[in-house]
Amino acid sequence: SQQGEEDPQALSIQEGENATMNCSYKTSINNLQWYRQNSGRGLVHLILIRSNEREKHSGRLRVTLDTSKKSSSLLITASRAADTASYFCATDAGTGNQFYFGTGTSLTVIP
Amino acid sequence: DTAVSQTPKYLVTQMGNDKSIKCEQNLGHDTMYWYKQDSKKFLKIMFSYNNKELIINETVPNRFSPKSPDKAHLNLHINSLELGDSAVYFCASSYTTGGEKLFFGSGTQLSVL
Numbered sequence: 001s002q003q004g005e006e007d008p009q010a011l012s013i014q015e016g017e018n019a020t021m022n023c024s025y026k027t028s029i030n031n032l033q034w035y036r037q038n039s040g041r042g043l044v045h046l047i048l049i050r051s052n053e054r055e056k057h058s059g060r061l062r063v064t065l066d067t068s069k070k071s072s073s074l075l076i077t078a079s080r081a082a083d084t085a086s087y088f089c090a091t092d093a094g095t096g097n098q099f100y101f102g103t104g105t106s107l108t109v110i111p
Numbered sequence: 112d113t114a115v116s117q118t119p120k121y122l123v124t125q126m127g128n129d130k131s132i133k134c135e136q137n138l139g140h141d142t143m144y145w146y147k148q149d150s151k152k153f154l155k156i157m158f159s160y161n162n163k164e165l166i167i168n169e170t171v172p173n174r175f176s177p178k179s180p181d182k183a184h185l186n187l188h189i190n191s192l193e194l195g196d197s198a199v200y201f202c203a204s205s206y207t208t209g210g211e212k213l214f215f216g217s218g219t220q221l222s223v224l
Contacts, residue, residue, distance in 0.1 A: 043213070
């Protein structure tokens with residue numbers, strides 16, 4: 001079944017550095033979303049990018065989408081300890097009515 | 112005010128028991144979902160309801176029965192619990208079914224002993 005697969009599985013960086021995580025998917029999509037999950041909490045929506053968009057920004061977040069490679073990346077600039085969380089991409093597999101998630105990238109930002 | 116709230120937060124029970132998880136959203140959304148997150152953090156959709164009607168049932172065993180009394184509530188009842196049902200269950204909602212962003216509850220950690 002369609003799902004996003006995040007890479008790397010785990011990432012550890014120093015505060016102030018940039019963090020990049022990638023997502024690959026299998027079939028055509030209408031939308032791709034990125035979510036953050038803090039330990040023991042629910043997922044929080046970060047950003048949505050549509051299939052006809054190539055890049056989107058929101059604060060310190062930058063998302064790119066390459067539909068020819070079926071991949072997306074999430075860049076967090078000037079990371080902070082509070083960015084420590086798991087990050088998930090979710091794709092709609094072209095259905096537009098449900099989203100498929102992967103296993104996430106676990107990001108640790110060391111103060 | 113919590114947008115999507117689910118209860119209980121923790122549920123510990125014996126194999127073979129029946130249990131329910133409740134979910135409520137106060138966002139006025141039409142669509143609600145149940146997701147299951149396993150120990151490897153893989154998040155899988157189970158059900159989706161739009162305005163009280165079931166629209167997605169992702170090959171979930173029929174021991175799992177969702178019920179939506181109104182569009183603000185989606186409860187999940189599980190019969191004859193098995194060890195493999197241990198996971199975190201998340202309720203979520205969205206404005207409509209059309210590729211909208213999801214709002215998640217804080218999860219129910221189910222442990223079947």
